[in-house]
Amino acid sequence: MASLKELRERIATVKSTQKITKALQVVATAKLKRAQEAAVAAKPYASRMSAVIANLAASATDGSGPKLIAGTGGDKVHLLVIMTAERGLCGGFNSNIAKMARGEIRRLMAEGKEVKILTVGKKGRDALRRQFGAMIVEHIEMRGVKVGGDIAKTIADKITTRFENGEFDVATLISSKFENVLTQTPTLAQLIPAKAPEDAPVIDLEGASYIYEPSEEEILETLLPRYLSTVVLAALLETEAGFQGAQMTAMDNATRNAGDLISSLNLTYNRARQAQITTELIEIIAGAEAL
Amino acid sequence: MADTIHFSLVSPERELFSGQVKQVDAPGAEGEFGVLPQHAPFMTTLKPGVVRIHEESGVTPVFVRGGFADVTPAGLTILAEEAIRLADVDVAALEQEIEDARSDANDPGNEDRRAAAADRLAYLEALRAAL
Numbered sequence: 306m307a308s309l310k311e312l313r314e315r316i317a318t319v320k321s322t323q324k325i326t327k328a329l330q331v332v333a334t335a336k337l338k339r340a341q342e343a344a345v346a347a348k349p350y351a352s353r354m355s356a357v358i359a360n361l362a363a364s365a366t367d368g369s370g371p372k373l374i375a376g377t378g379g380d381k382v383h384l385l386v387i388m389t390a391e392r393g394l395c396g397g398f399n400s401n402i403a404k405m406a407r408g409e410i411r412r413l414m415a416e417g418k419e420v421k422i423l424t425v426g427k428k429g430r431d432a433l434r435r436q437f438g439a440m441i442v443e444h445i446e447m448r449g450v451k452v453g454g455d456i457a458k459t460i461a462d463k464i465t466t467r468f469e470n471g472e473f474d475v476a477t478l479i480s481s482k483f484e485n486v487l488t489q490t491p492t493l494a495q496l497i498p499a500k501a502p503e504d505a506p507v508i509d510l511e512g513a514s515y516i517y518e519p520s521e522e523e524i525l526e527t528l529l530p531r532y533l534s535t536v537v538l539a540a541l542l543e544t545e546a547g548f549q550g551a552q553m554t555a556m557d558n559a560t561r562n563a564g565d566l567i568s569s570l571n572l573t574y575n576r577a578r579q580a581q582i583t584t585e586l587i588e589i590i591a592g593a594e595a596l
Numbered sequence: 597m598a599d600t601i602h603f604s605l606v607s608p609e610r611e612l613f614s615g616q617v618k619q620v621d622a623p624g625a626e627g628e629f630g631v632l633p634q635h636a637p638f639m640t641t642l643k644p645g646v647v648r649i650h651e652e653s654g655v656t657p658v659f660v661r662g663g664f665a666d667v668t669p670a671g672l673t674i675l676a677e678e679a680i681r682l683a684d685v686d687v688a689a690l691e692q693e694i695e696d697a698r699s700d701a702n703d704p705g706n707e708d709r710r711a712a713a714a715d716r717l718a719y720l721e722a723l724r725a726a727l
Contacts, residue, residue, distance in 0.1 A: 349611040353604070353673050357639075357666050454608055518626050518640035527641060528664060531677075538608060 309581065312574040316567060323563035329394060330556035337486065337549035343452075344483055344542040351539040358499055358532050360515075361525060371522070373465070373529040376498035377474045382419045384442075384473040385409060386464065386496065388480035388540055389429035390548035391447045396558075398481065398489060398551035403432035405491040406479050410437055421473055425460060426544070442472075452545050457538035464537075465530055468497055480540040481547040487554060489547035494540075499532060601633040602671030603649065605658060607679040612658060619650035620672055622665050631665075631672050638667040644722045646682070647674060657682045659726050661719050678719070685727060694720045 307315070361374070387406045389399045406422075406429070413420050422441045424430040430444050443463065450456050464476055476497040481489045517524055600616040621630045623645025631638075642663045649656045663676035697720055700713035 343609075346610040347608060349604070349614075350606040350608050350675060353606055353666075353675055357664065357673070357675070360666075360668075514637065516636060516638045518624060518638070524639060524641060524664070535608065 307573075307577075309574065309577055312570060312577060316570045316574065319563050319566050319570065323560055323567065326556045326559040326563060330553055330560055333549045333553035333556060337546065337553055340452075340542070340546035340549045341483070341486075344539075344546040347539055347542050351535050354532055354535045357528070361521075361528070371525050371529060373468070373497055373533070374499050374525070377471070379474045380418070382421065382473040382475075383413050384421045384423060384464070384467065384476040384497075386423045386425065386460075386476060386478045386480075387429045387433065388478065388544050389424070389426035389432075390544060391427050392548075392552075393428060394555060395548055395552035396555035398548055398555075399426075399428040399432065401489075402479060402481055402491045403429060405493070406433060407436070409477070409479065409493065410440070423464070423467075425541075442467075452541050454534070454538060457541055458534045460541075461530060461534035461537045464496065465533060473497075478536065478540055481544050483543040483547040483550070486550040489551055494536065496533060496536060499529060599633060601631065601635070603631075603673075604671070605647065605649075605660075605674045605676065605679060607660075607663075607676045612676075612679050612681070613649060613656075615651075617649055617651050620674075621648040621650075622674060623647070623660075624665065631667055635667050635672070637669070638665075640665050642674070642676070644719060646726050647676075647679075657726075659685070659723050661722075680723075682727065685723065687727070690720065690724060694724065 358374075385406060387402065389402050393399060410420050410422075410433075420437075420440050422433065422437060423443045423445070424433065424441060425445045426447050430441065434441065445460060445463070447456075467473060468476065475495065478494045478496050479491060480494075482492040483489055515521075600618055601620070602615070603617045603620050604614040605612045619630055619632050621628060623643050625641040625643050628645075629640070642660060642665055644661045645659070647658045647660050649658065658679055658681050660674065660676035661678040663674060663679075666673045666675070694717065697713050697717040701710055701717050703710060703713070
């Protein structure tokens with residue numbers, strides 16, 4: 306049985322831990338609202354963009370279109386862009402993404418493909434470094450970086466440059482989809498060759514064909530890199546919102562756990578104190594009777 | 597024949613407009629164009645300029661910085677890189693931003709940042725000219 310002093314110290318420790326988890330929870334709740342709004346506000350643009358791309362991709366299926374849509378023709382080398390949060394203390398959020406990434410890496414390797422990894426966010430790199438360290442070609446640090454168009458463009462440009470240098474054939478993004486505050490699901494999305502999501506609305510042109518100004522090629526050339534950065538931005542925003550949601554839930558649980566622990570420790574402490582008093586009393590009484 | 601067309605104007609940050617309109621004028625890369633109901637499918641890049649949304653209640657001018665316009669039988673969509681309603685422009689803040697961008701653009705040092713600032717300055721000046 307722990308001594309009274311040990312118990313007292315233990316209670317103090319748990320209490321200060323609870324203060325930290327509580328503070329983190331409050332911060333996450335406040336940040337979540339903003340992150341969620343940003344993620345929701347960015348959706349119309351992303352979905353319209355997918356619709357436009359779906360439209361264009363449909364007309365470029367003969368393989369003559371730009372490489373970003375048509376691909377290199379091969380699928381030997383895969384680039385996995387793995388997007389996680391920069392920090393932990395958010396339950397299974399990061400590890401779920403890492404788990405999916407590991408599964409995908411193994412699957413591709415079993416098929417005899419070459420895998421390259423680009424990590425965005427520190428936790429993803431930490432999780433994969435030990436097993437697949439040699440495959441990580443680049444890491445993008447998100448610490449202190451404002452999530453927005455600029456960083457999305459930087460990431461998208463890095464991917465495009467690697468593609469143009471012929472470093473890979475297929476790029477896939479693994480990130481977290483923000484379903485709601487409680488649910489974040491890791492998802493896979495193919496970035497290059499650009500493939501519109503299956504749920505993108507198909508536009509019926511009613512028999513007419515598009516007029517392009519300037520030419521179709523020029524439009525595609527400017528549109529595709531922008532599409533890529535839109536997808537990256539949407540993923541970044543959803544990751545941010547998902548992270549805050551996951552952290553809020555995790556810290557809420559941790560705070561509650563700490564509360565439970567404190568009350569059970571308090572109970573033990575009081576019992577021990579009572580037992581000690583009783584023992585002392587018995588000793589005094591026994592001593593008095595012996596006289 | 598339908599006398600309105602569905603129009604939506606979105607920027608990466610938010611959706612600025614979505615609804616039925618009578619007509620939209622937009623600054624295409626190869627010249628200004630107007631879109632009325634029953635327009636043929638059409639896609640173009642945009643240059644910085646003013647998009648005018650004609651509604652029953654009047655005309656709303658919105659400044660856009662580049663982007664795409666996509667006309668389909670379902671309606672017109674403008675994907676703008678940046679967009680702001682002219683009515684929402686704060687002139688004093690804009691002047692200040694132009695001043696900041698100008699000093700950044702002339703700041704020796706980081707080449708990338710200078711280019712970005714010059715880009716920003718061009719946009720801000722175009723916006724001021726549109727007011």
